[in-house]
Amino acid sequence: MRHTMMIMAGAAALAGCASLVTGGDLVRPGEPTIQFTFQNTSGQVIDTVLISTCDAASYGLDRLPNGVAVGPGQSYTWTISPGCYDVMAGAVGVGSTPGKRIQVPSGRPTTLTYDGRN
Numbered sequence: 001m002r003h004t005m006m007i008m009a010g011a012a013a014l015a016g017c018a019s020l021v022t023g024g025d026l027v028r029p030g031e032p033t034i035q036f037t038f039q040n041t042s043g044q045v046i047d048t049v050l051i052s053t054c055d056a057a058s059y060g061l062d063r064l065p066n067g068v069a070v071g072p073g074q075s076y077t078w079t080i081s082p083g084c085y086d087v088m089a090g091a092v093g094v095g096s097t098p099g100k101r102i103q104v105p106s107g108r109p110t111t112l113t114y115d116g117r118n
Contacts, residue, residue, distance in 0.1 A: 023052030023060020023086075031081040035109040038089065039075040042116030046070040046089050048096070054084035059099060075111070082106040089114050 047069040050059035090096025104110045
């Protein structure tokens with residue numbers, strides 16, 4: 001029994017570490033999903049979009065697929081579970097703006113417009 005509890009405690013600790021690295025799961029089992037769109041209205045190409053759950057320890061990893069960038073006037077859409085998210089975007093070598101906290105409601109697609117200032 002004690003050995004089992006130690007294993008469970010270790011697994012819980014590792015799960016917390018995973019959110020530090022990844023930013024948390026965007027799709028959570030058993031929850032509905034919704035479309036989240038990042039719309040780039042800035043004048044620069046965005047090649048990094050970090051999206052994390054609000055309770056994650058960091059913004060996590062880039063959520064754009066390898067080699068994908070979002071040019072001015074373009075957008076990219078993910079399927080995610082509704083909830084609270086922190087989003088930060090930028091370009092490698094150029095930098096990023098401060099992150100933005102958003103609430104993605106259930107049953108309604110959400111678009112975050114990025115103008116390079118917010």
